[in-house]
Every structure is written in C-alpha cells, then in structure tokens.
Amino acid sequence: MMTATAKPPLTIRLCEPRGFCAGVDRAIQIVVLALKKYGAPVYVRHEIVHNRFVVQGLRERGAVFIEELHEIPAEHHDRPVVFSAHGVPKSVPEDAQARNLFYLDATCPLVSKVHKQAMRHQRQGRHVVLVGHAGHPEVIGTMGQLPEGAVSLIETEQDALSFVPPQPGDMGFVTQTTLSVSDTAGIIARLQERFPAIQAPSAESICYATTNRQEAVKETAAGTDLFLIVGAPNSSNSMRLVEVARRAGAKQAMLVQRASEIPWDMMIGGEVVGLSAGASAPQIIVDEIVDAFNQRFAVSVDLAVTAVEDENFPVLSVLRDMPLTADDMAFVNGNAA
The missing domain is CATH 3.40.1010.20 (4-hydroxy-3-methylbut-2-enyl diphosphate reductase, catalytic domain)
Incomplete structure (x- = not known):
C-alpha cells in the first residue's frame, strides 16, 4: 500500500x-588542448558543436566564439582560431591565410569525407546533388567546397520530384551527415527513379x-x-x-x-x-x-x-604533445561542466 x-x-x-560522438569529442578536445598549449584567448568560428552548455563551458575556459574571421581584433591575429566540427567552405581557410591567421580545423572526419565525395563527383564531370537542410553550417561548408553552381541542394521528396538538373545524364549525390535515415532514403529513391544514372557516393554519407x-x-x-x-x-x-x-x-x-x-x-x-x-x-x-x-x-x-561505439578520431598532430588532465577528460567526455 x-x-x-x-x-x-x-x-x-x-x-x-x-x-x-567521436567527431564532437575530437572537436571539443581540439579547443581544450589549444587553450592549454597556447593560452587564452582561443577564437572559435561558429559554435564548435551545437550545444550551449558545451559552448559556455569552453567560454569559461577562455574560448571566444565568433561568426566571421574579421571579428578577431588585429592585435590578436597571432592567436589560434578553430573551425567548428560542421566544416567550413574553402573560402574560410583561404581568408584565414590572407589575414595571416593560425587556424586549427576541427571539422569532423566524417564531414570531411562528404567533402571529398562531392569533389570526386565533380572531378568525374558530374553535377553534385546535396541532400540536406538549407542554412545548416554543414551544408554551407559542403557546398562551399565546389564552385558556385556546381551543387544543387535538395531538401525534400517534393524537391526531388521537381528538380530540373543542369546535367540530367551525369549527376552524383551526397548527403548531410545528420539527416533522418528514412527521410533521406525516400529522397534518394525519388532521385533514382527520375535519374537512374545518378551516382551514389563511394561510402554512406550519413554518419x-x-x-x-x-x-x-x-x-x-x-x-x-x-x-x-x-x-x-x-x-x-x-x-x-x-x-x-x-x-x-x-x-x-x-x-x-x-x-x-x-x-x-x-x-x-x-x-x-x-x-x-x-x-x-x-x-x-x-x-x-x-x-x-x-x-x-x-x-x-x-x-x-542497440549498438556499441568504439570509434575514436585523433586530434590534430600539432596538439598531440599536450596532456589532458582527469578534469579535462571529464569535460571533453560530457561528464562535467
């Protein structure tokens, strides 16, 4: 009772x-290790990962979050700037080099893989179809790997049904890594029904x-x-x-x-x-x-x-000489503020 x-x-x-995931863990490690090696401030372009708790924790450690590189004061051009896990267009590292900035690229290796898949399609003469969400940083970064007009963005099955490609007989697709598996399958099915010759990436894009x-x-x-x-x-x-x-x-x-x-x-x-x-x-x-x-x-x-994950993505070689304390690892792993 x-x-x-x-x-x-x-x-x-x-x-x-x-x-x-391993990509998020690696990106957070890169910022933490950069702060330990170079001291504060370390600039981070865009949220390193999409979580305000993580961002605030890094801010308290000395990270400064910006949206564009021109926000870094001239007197701090010797400070590191980290690119987020979502990836950036090619124009961003080019801009960093033009400004003589020292940058650390924390792009998730699985996002980088999608970039390479898109570039491979283009090298083989295909128009690239990207399945993803407009305005998402990963989509902006992937589209920014190729010249303007080389990529068409498809967001929905309706988009796939109404899409008029510039090269109907020579296309390849890639997808944003964080999409709904079932939704993406439906979009790809519509594209393949309309364009049977469309080429899939060499490996699954959704991570x-x-x-x-x-x-x-x-x-x-x-x-x-x-x-x-x-x-x-x-x-x-x-x-x-x-x-x-x-x-x-x-x-x-x-x-x-x-x-x-x-x-x-x-x-x-x-x-x-x-x-x-x-x-x-x-x-x-x-x-x-x-x-x-x-x-x-x-x-x-x-x-x-339902699954056991043991993936681990190593950090950038320039940071591997820095040890992480137990407190650092607790934060990196999401177990501490």
Missing part, C-alpha cells in the same frame, strides 16, 4: 548509444552516430508516454531524433536542453519516458534529467542498448 509520502512509480527507457542514435530511439519509442531528446534547437541530429521518436510510436516527443524544460505538471506517475541525447549533447545533462525524475518519482531505469 502506497503511503502519502511515497513517490509514484515511473520508468525511464534510457537509450544507448546517446550523446557525444554512424546519427544512424545508431536514430535506431536506438526507433527501437525504444513504442509504448512511451513521453520521449525526451536532449539537444539544441539548432542541432540537426537532435531534431531528427524527435521526429524518429514520434514516428516510431511515442505518444509525445520533445527536445529539451535542461531538466527545467520538462513539462513536470503533466506527469503524475506511472508513465514510461524515453530518454536519449543528440550527438552534441553532454552526458551531464542526461544525468541532471535522471536526477530530476528521481527527486519526483520512484524511477526504474531500463537501459536499451
């Missing part, structure tokens, strides 16, 4: 894998972490009353996880950046809550959310493991 002070029960289905996190959510969403995705509104991979949860059977799914954003007044106990995190969301926020549930409910956590 439940006493008046007993907490009502609640189940959390906790997805694994979730949170930081392993995006695929793994979507599969984990898909496997656990059915039967959940609420599915929470930890991530930022400008994080493409996080927003796709919300969509996947809804399609896979969650009664409700929403994006949250902190525990305070959870609609606590709607929860009375007995619910089944799904919980995952986008590839740029730190584990410390997931822990904060689980703790917040524990304060209100008698929580049972069911760990749903």
